[in-house]
Every structure is written in structure tokens, then in C-alpha cells.
Amino acid sequence: MIRVLIVEDDPMVAELNRKYLNQLQGFQLIATAANTEEAHDWLNRAAIDLVLLDVYMPGENGLQWLKELRNREDDLDVILITAASEKEKIQQSLRLGVVDYLVKPFEFNRFQDALLYYQKNTSILKDKQKVNQGELDQIFRKNEYPKDKNIPLPKGLTKNTLEHIIEVIKKKEGTAFSTDDIAQETGISRVSVRKYLKFLTSEDILEETLIYGVGRPVYQYHINGSRALHSTFYL
CATH class of the missing domain: 1.10.10.10 (Winged helix-like DNA-binding domain superfamily/Winged helix DNA-binding domain)
Structure with a gap:
């Protein structure tokens, strides 16, 4: 079971993320935090595997907090769910090791893709001391699109x-x-x-x-x- 913390100051967005998460098997919502101070308290109180993190929040923003987590070497993963789409923030988030980046507003399918891909990678690494090249390729090449791949068109499309x-x-x-x-x-x-x-x-x-x-x-x-x-x- 993947234990999740939602860090989101907008109650409506937090509730939407919670509802989306509850539709996916293998994930457990531990808590919802409205700011990074509350999030920090939850990290001290409970084991967390994955944080769904907003950027723009009152007080300390999400990227500043994420940098602190990395400096502390906290053993958890982060998916950004935010309205921040500026190139600089995206580059910073990549350097800080986020596993995915969802720009608000988004639909359930995109949320589901991000969580299930993370779940698949977690499953690959679970209980393993070493992984082979094929398994590594599955993790690091999620966006590679084989040029020789033929995909049948759905009915009605030509x-x-x-x-x-x-x-x-x-x-x-x-x-x-x-x-x-x-x-x-x-x-x-x-x-x-x-x-x-x-x-x-x-x-x-x-x-x-x-x-x-x-x-x-x-x-x-x-x-x-x-x-x-x-x-x-x-x-």
C-alpha cells in the first residue's frame, strides 16, 4: 500500500484530489495538509511514501519546502499538482526529483496515469537489491515512443x-x-x-x-x- 499525503491549500482542490485518489487501488490517504507547516508535522507523525504537492500556498511555497526535504534527505517521492507552469519552476522541480508534474486544471485520466505509473515503478523496485537494464528502461523511459510502433485506430477514425x-x-x-x-x-x-x-x-x-x-x-x-x-x- 502506497501511503499518500496531500499538501494543498484550496479545500475544493484537496477534496478533488482525495476523491481521485480513492478511486485507485493500492493507495492510502494518510492526511491532507493546507500548508507546508502542517505537512511537516504529518511527516513527523506518520510514514509517507508519496506527497501530492501544490506550489502556490500561503507562507512557504511547495518548491521551497521540497528543497528542504531533499536537503534533509527525506525518503519520499513527490508529484507536483499545481497551477505553476513557468519554465523556471518546472526546471527547478525536475532538479529536485519530482516524479511527475500535473498542471491545474486536469482531468482524472491524467491523475490516474501519474499515480499508476508511480505505482508500477514502485512495484518494480520492491524487495529488490538490484534491477536489470530492462527494468530500468521501464522506469526511466516512460516517454520514449518507438518509431516502429503501429497503433490501430479506434473505430470511426481513418x-x-x-x-x-x-x-x-x-x-x-x-x-x-x-x-x-x-x-x-x-x-x-x-x-x-x-x-x-x-x-x-x-x-x-x-x-x-x-x-x-x-x-x-x-x-x-x-x-x-x-x-x-x-x-x-x-x-
């Missing part, structure tokens, strides 16, 4: 349409785009484009963010920088 959409997306590398953007440039209906973008997101080729504003929420996408966008991957 290779030609996917290739057309991919060619438009390739021109947008480095910039975010919406379903409406792709629908307008390809001449394909918004409903159809949405299906293709969801498929590319499910294969971790695109990253999806839900943007709240005036009116209905809008999904924005950008190319996952750790993956190549090759239409030849698909049958």
Missing part, C-alpha cells in the same frame, strides 16, 4: 483524416491550439476533430488542458515535447 490533422498540428509546435482551431484549418467538423485530438491525447502525443473562462470551458492542446509526432505510427 488514417487519411488523421494524417491531415497531424500535418496541421505539426505547424503549431510550441503553441497551444483548440478543437475549433484545427476544425477551421482542416475543414473537418468540430465533433470529428475532437475525436482525433482525444485519440492523440490518449497516446500521449498531445497534452490537453481545460481552460476556464467566460462561457463553456475550452480544451487546449499542445504537442508533447517528449514525443515525436509521426503519422506513420498509425495503421
Whole structure:
């Protein structure tokens, strides 16, 4: 059982994280802390394996606290769940050894992917003094995408349409785009484009963010920088 501490000052977000966590087997929520002082108290009172950590909180921010944990050599792992998307904070979090980084707002599927991947890696290392190269590759190459991999398309999607959409997306590398953007440039209906973008997101080729504003929420996408966008991957 993986013992989890949620560190989040927003009660609604903390509750959402708790509900998401409760849907996953193999995880036990030990406590929820509203700031790093409360989190520190819980680390002294209970054994914690994984911290779901916010960055922006009253008082000491999450990255400052994480740096303290690393200096103390606390034996635990951290997944950042935060609205902080600045390059400098992402780079700092990587240097401090976070195992994943979720940008708010996010959906359950992304949360689930992060926790299950962590769980899988924990299982690989459990009760082992040494691991082989294949096991190490599973841990460190989660974003590697084999160029010779063929993935069958879901029912209702076609290779030609996917290739057309991919060619438009390739021109947008480095910039975010919406379903409406792709629908307008390809001449394909918004409903159809949405299906293709969801498929590319499910294969971790695109990253999806839900943007709240005036009116209905809008999904924005950008190319996952750790993956190549090759239409030849698909049958």
C-alpha cells in the first residue's frame, strides 16, 4: 500500500484530489495538509511514501519546502499538482526529483496515469537489491515512443483524416491550439476533430488542458515535447 499525503491549500482542490485518489487501488490517504507547516508535522507523525504537492500556498511555497526535504534527505517521492507552469519552476522541480508534474486544471485520466505509473515503478523496485537494464528502461523511459510502433485506430477514425490533422498540428509546435482551431484549418467538423485530438491525447502525443473562462470551458492542446509526432505510427 502506497501511503499518500496531500499538501494543498484550496479545500475544493484537496477534496478533488482525495476523491481521485480513492478511486485507485493500492493507495492510502494518510492526511491532507493546507500548508507546508502542517505537512511537516504529518511527516513527523506518520510514514509517507508519496506527497501530492501544490506550489502556490500561503507562507512557504511547495518548491521551497521540497528543497528542504531533499536537503534533509527525506525518503519520499513527490508529484507536483499545481497551477505553476513557468519554465523556471518546472526546471527547478525536475532538479529536485519530482516524479511527475500535473498542471491545474486536469482531468482524472491524467491523475490516474501519474499515480499508476508511480505505482508500477514502485512495484518494480520492491524487495529488490538490484534491477536489470530492462527494468530500468521501464522506469526511466516512460516517454520514449518507438518509431516502429503501429497503433490501430479506434473505430470511426481513418488514417487519411488523421494524417491531415497531424500535418496541421505539426505547424503549431510550441503553441497551444483548440478543437475549433484545427476544425477551421482542416475543414473537418468540430465533433470529428475532437475525436482525433482525444485519440492523440490518449497516446500521449498531445497534452490537453481545460481552460476556464467566460462561457463553456475550452480544451487546449499542445504537442508533447517528449514525443515525436509521426503519422506513420498509425495503421
